[in-house]
Every structure is written in C-alpha cells, then in structure tokens.
Amino acid sequence: MNHKRILVTSALPYANGPLHIGQIAGAYLPADIYVRYQRLKGRNVIYICGSDEHGVPITVTADHENITPQDVVDRYHAMNRSSFEKLGIAFDHYSRTSIPLHHQKTQEFFLILEKKKDLVVKESEQFYSEVSHRFLPDRYVEGTCPFCGYDKARGDQCDRCGKWLESKELIDPRSKLDGSRPVLKPTKHWYLPMGRFAKAWKNWFDQHAWKENVRNYCIGWYKEGFTDRPITRDLHWGVPVPHQEAKGKVLYVWFDAPIGYISSTMEWAQKQGDPDLWKTYWCDPETKLVHFIGKDNIVFHAILFPMILMEVGGVVLPDAIPANEYLTIEGRKISTSQNYAIWLNDYLDRFPPDALRYTLAANAPETKDTDFSWKQLQRRNNDELADILGNFINRTLTFADRYFNRKVPERRSLDKLDNQMLKQIVVTRDQMGTCLEHFEVREGTKQLMDLCRFANKYFNDQAPWETRISDPERCQTTINICLQTIRALSVLMIPILPFTSEKVQRVLKLKDPNQWEDVGEKEFLSGHQLGRPEIFFEKIEDQVIENEIKAFLGMGAEGQKDMETGSKTISLETLKQIDLRTAKVLEAKKIEGTDKLLQLKIDLGDTTRQIVAGVAESYTPDQMIGKTLVVVANLQPAQIRGIESQGMLLAVQTEKGYTLLTTEDPVGPGLQVE
Ligand SMILES: [Zn+2]
Known part of the structure; x- marks a missing residue:
C-alpha cells in the first residue's frame, strides 16, 4: 500500500536517568536517519517522542533522594531533551507522560476497554507494609536470595546471581521503605486477558512482513500461549485508575507509556494551532506507523499495544517495527545500575555529535549485537570522516581557493573518468536511498563513505595539480566535477551527519531547500562563489582516547566488584x-x-x-x-x-x-x- 503520510515514533525514554549511547543506537539515531531521509524525499512525515515518566524506579529514586517523583522526572526530562537536541535528533515533538492530556487519554483507553468488558478483575496477595500503610511493589521489597544466599536481593531480581525472582520467594523479606517485615494482604487488580485477543492479533500480525527478530519473538510467545497480564498496580505515582474502587491504584507503566505516542501527537497538534490534526495521523488508514525500539521493547510494541489499539478501535496499527539488537561497550553489556555506560550528555560535553552519529550508524546493531569502543570512535573519526570524507572536501576547496579564486570553474568536455564520477553520484543516491527506506542504516552509511572513496580516487587519477599546467581545461573540468560531488555529498550526508552538512553547505553558499532527488541533478553554475575552506573534522588524539578508556574502565571496575555476572573482559x-x-x-x-x-x-x-x-x-x-x-x-x-x-x-x-x-x-x- 502506498501511504499518504508517515508517523514515526521512538520508544519513550525513561525519565529516571541520563540517556546512554546504547539507547541512541537502538531507538533514536536509526529513527532520526529515517525521518531526515523521508523529509528530503518530500514526504509527509512527523517524528514523535517524549519522556516516560511513570513507574516504580522513579518513585524509588525519589524516596532515595528525598524529593518528589515530579522532581525526578523534571530533572531528567529536561536533561534528555537537551541531549537529544545536541545530538541532532530532530523530533517534531517531544512530550512527556506526566501531563494532564496524557492522563486523560490513558484513562479514556482504560474506560473503553472496561466498557467493552475486555478487562478481568482478579484478587491476589501482595506484600504490604503495616508501618508505611501501603502495598509494596517488587522493588520495594528486599531479602535473601533463595538461590545464592545474597542478602540484598531485590523483589524482582537478584543482583548477585542475576536470577529473576518474585518477592514472595525472598527469605526474610523486608520493606525497603521502613525496614519492617511486610505482610501478605489481598489486593484487587485489572488484567488484560491476552488469550482472548490472540486470534485477532495473529490475523493482523500475519499480514505484515516483520523484521526477523520481531517475528521470532512474537511467534515464540504466541505459541507458548498468551496469559492474563495485570494493567494496574498499587502505587501513588502514575495515571490513576479511573474507578471508584481503585483508590491508591495506578495504571501499569507498560499500559500508559505507548499511549504517550498518541498524547504527544495531540500536544503537537495543539501547538500547530489545529487540535484535530493528530487524527489525520492516528485515525486515517493511509498513515504508515513505524515504531523504532530496542529489542527489549518488542513485546509491548508488537503484541500488547496493537492488541489494545485493536480493541479501542479507530486508530492505525504499526506497519513496521525495526527493533534493534543491543550495543555493547568495550565487549561488555551496558548496565545502567552498575554505571557501566557511556552517558550521552557526558559524551557531548567533550566530542562532536557527528562523530558519534557516524560511528553508531556504521556499526548499527541491526541484526545482531555490536560493540562500541573508544578506539573505534577514534578510528571512524580519524581514518574515515577526516581522512576520506574531510580530505576530499578539503583538498577540493583548497584547490578552488588557490587557483580559481573560490569560483566554480567551467566544465569543458568530459572524459571517461568524469562520466564515471557523475554516474557514481546518482548510483549512490539511489542505492543509499533504498537502504534508508528499508532501515538499513549500516549499509547506507557504507555507501556514503564509498562514494567519498570513489571521489578521492577520481581526484588522484585526474591529478589536477599536473593538468593545471599541462591542460588547464582538463583541470577546470576536474575541479568542477569535484565541487558538484561535494554538493551532492552535502545532501546525502544530511541523515547521518547533519551538523557537518550544515557547515559544508555554508561554505558552498548553498541556499536552496535540500531535496534527495536533486542530488546529481542540480548543479553549480560556473562562476558560483564559494566560501573559505574550513576543517570539518578534527582528529581525536591518541592521548585523549587513552584517557577516555582509562576513565571508562575505572568507572566499570567498581561494578565488577559487586557483580560477578557481568562480562567485562578478564585475563x-x-x-x-x-x-x-x-x-x-x-x-x-x-x-x-x-x-x-x-x-x-x-x-x-x-x-x-x-x-x-x-x-x-x-x-x-x-x-x-x-x-x-x-x-x-x-x-x-x-x-x-x-x-x-x-x-x-x-x-x-x-x-x-x-x-x-x-x-x-x-x-x-x-x-x-x-
Ligand atoms: Zn541470588
């Protein structure tokens, strides 16, 4: 089906800490590249995201720091929004789930499901603190692990042996709020009976060509059978369950967060001065909905949320879920709880955004986990961005500056190499476009760099420094074609290297709106005045990288002591x-x-x-x-x-x-x- 418009979302990042580069590689950079490409193609596309601001970890942080949950989410919402901006992640709107609009929309969904009798109510036993007078979610209970004997195991998982637990399994359970021994007390919760919707879900799911990891994961789950899943919790922070009997209960964060895509679009529409505009995207079947996520979110985006959307009705369902695998760092899995991560704000304080964008794009974890290392960042920046792309632009602009007064020289008769170069631009435009259309960021990035390699070879083979004396017309033609190539590159690099593209276009004095189809078609007229050459990529020195590695591994070493299951390299x-x-x-x-x-x-x-x-x-x-x-x-x-x-x-x-x-x-x- 040919879609009229595209609605792109990235997983709502959790407002309980800074962003790390693994998240960027999984759900944000690939989406931003895709959206920037679609904009260049002139398509109607919007890119929606926001902070996920509910859930137990946020209240745990608030209790720990003795501040309110709102303080916690205000801090990280602002921090993460600013980091995204500095990295050039160009959302059309970045909202948050603690706003009233989101609460209303989420409650509306709950009430529709309830009215359709799509929910079941069940009573179960849960730990309750008689000192604090409240139910204790898993993470509020601590005790001794029944497997390894670790005496500070959490109610949902043991940090020492890594086993998943239920708080009832803990030996000597204690409340983390007040240290008291909790008692089991009956409590009532609403469940989504997923089994009831399994058939409808499967019919829908089978009609799409999903990415392999999404398909395998979902079909595996489907075969095991869908069970009832609770959608409420005993907690004070979150979207209140809109029900008289539900005092002190909120909707589970997995239920409310995806609805954030809709409420964020609604807020965006309000800001456009057209409050109903969100419906054009969410309610018209000619919209293509694309969810960018990491693989840990597949269940919510490919099973639970579509089920809810189907039952609520009148809204579009996802067409594509390009879920990515994980990024590891220096050979080891990222762990935020152990501070084993490269934090985005920290990175951006010291290094340019495009170096990270390029490194992550060239090494995107599309079909398997991939590893990021500081040395790799240095190599990609120095050997590829600076020595190949930067070098080609720089040598051409310097030549034009020195011998042609920074004016585009005239193009004379073309030889075989000239024609090959011009043809290669168009071939790359089309091949790279196909890759980006199909979420193949790695291959698309390679195509871009291969074009730069091709261009450097062209420059060398034509040897303008020789023809300048021996055959001036040939020299003019060569530099003309090199400048056309830079012009093409300045557009092709927008999805991956937006900051560099802007700088290059400033020097080229390009003012036209950028269009993908113009690449290789629209060309400089001879005599066009260029700006002064600049250095577009600074090399990263060995010493700087050595220091990063030392600081980084020093940071991880602490984690190594309290976690025997991490996979930091060992001798x-x-x-x-x-x-x-x-x-x-x-x-x-x-x-x-x-x-x-x-x-x-x-x-x-x-x-x-x-x-x-x-x-x-x-x-x-x-x-x-x-x-x-x-x-x-x-x-x-x-x-x-x-x-x-x-x-x-x-x-x-x-x-x-x-x-x-x-x-x-x-x-x-x-x-x-x-
Ligand atoms: Zn254990």
Missing part, C-alpha cells in the same frame, strides 16, 4: 582461577518447602560433593540422576535454606526454564573444562 589468569569440572549426579531430592531447589550429591572424580541447585521446576530428581554436568568446583560454600552448597552447576535460563550444560559425548566425572 587468562583470571579465567584459570575458575575450576570448571564435569560431575556426575549420584543422588537428587527436592528440598522440603521449596518449589525450585534440589539437593544433589555429585561425583567429582576424586571426591563427592553436595550442592543445592535451583532447577527443580525444570527437572525432577529422577531426571537429574545419572546426568553428567558442568560445575564450578571451587566456589566458596554457601548456606541455602540451611543446607551447605559446595559448588554450582551451570545451566542456561530460557523462557521455559533451565536447561543444563552437559557434554556432547559421554565423559567421566572430574574432568577439567577448558
């Missing part, structure tokens, strides 16, 4: 300290009073050991006996439910539970893993 010596061995399970039994724990007796070749393992939901004791596993043999013993565990077995956690690591061929116990 071979460190690896050798971990004694991994094969072990055969001799005996296995369930530990009384637990659902997850098994007590095992294992044969380690020269000795037997007792270990406690949290795999009882995936394996029965009988299934365990006789298996050959991989265990960490030199882990410090730990007491788990009063039983000493003298090691740890290795398993992989999947959505279905655990699967044990074992050996491909049968082997004896006690063998070293290497």
